[in-house]
Amino acid sequence: MHFNSAERFRGVDLSRVADRARRTLGDDVMILHTRTVRDGGVPMVEVLAAPSTAIDRVRARLEPAPFPVNMRKADGRPYCIALVGPTGAGKTTTAAKLAVRRGMFGAARPGLLTIDTYRVGGMEQLATYADLADVPFEVVYDAREVDAAMKRLSGTCDVIIIDTPGRSPASAELTERWRSLLDALAPDEVHLVIPASLRADLAVDIGRAYRATRNHCGATHLILSKVDEVPRESGISDLALSLEMPTRWVTDGQDVPSDLKPGVSRLLRAWGLSADAEPDWMPA
Incomplete structure (x- = not known):
């Protein structure tokens, strides 16, 4: 499209x-x-x-609704932003960027929570970033631990970034378990992280897989990751538009936290360049 x-x-x-x-x-x-x-x-x-x-x-x-002025709910619950998407999309690195970037959410203090307990390296990566940046960090293994983890984070955090496992069609049982766990966390926003280099038809199929169902919450926003891997950033705006979700952020490298940019301005800058655009166009 x-x-x-x-x-x-x-x-x-x-x-x-x-x-x-x-x-x-x-x-x-x-x-x-x-x-x-x-x-x-x-x-x-x-x-x-x-x-x-x-x-x-x-x-x-593409424009998302603004964050609430007060990131905490009336009952004191922090605002929760979950990242979902396929394996290798860059969810864990993006979660770290969001949590450790100073002033990312104004004066609101972020925290990190992961339910990706299937990949030890991911937990260790987030724990390291959280420790270096003095960001509270929790790991949740099952639904019985949700209330206690949220209570601990609520004591110091106004917004919580939630990392999730990559979705694999070959592990339907594991997918059901972590999606049920995510529902127990009741995120306010669920951002689908998609590599910018992914073919549009595959991206749309992945978007469908993360839609809300009768049993589970679904993706509400989009993050295009690895924009730096797309030559001249051509076609990335069309990819974002084809997924029909507001886009708060894009990522354009591995550096934490600097390689995270506002989504709309970056996508508008690339808009108009088709996927086969010539290499010498320059943004005006």
């Missing part, structure tokens, strides 16, 4: 090209990308432009 309403314009200098775009698309036109090309040996400026109304439509599809 493609959402591109951008058009190309070419001329000898940027001001003339911008004027042509404005006459064609309206006074509210926005220049998305520019590049220099040669036409019959003559250097030309080419731009990719779209009406601001089209940009607004894309933004509306």
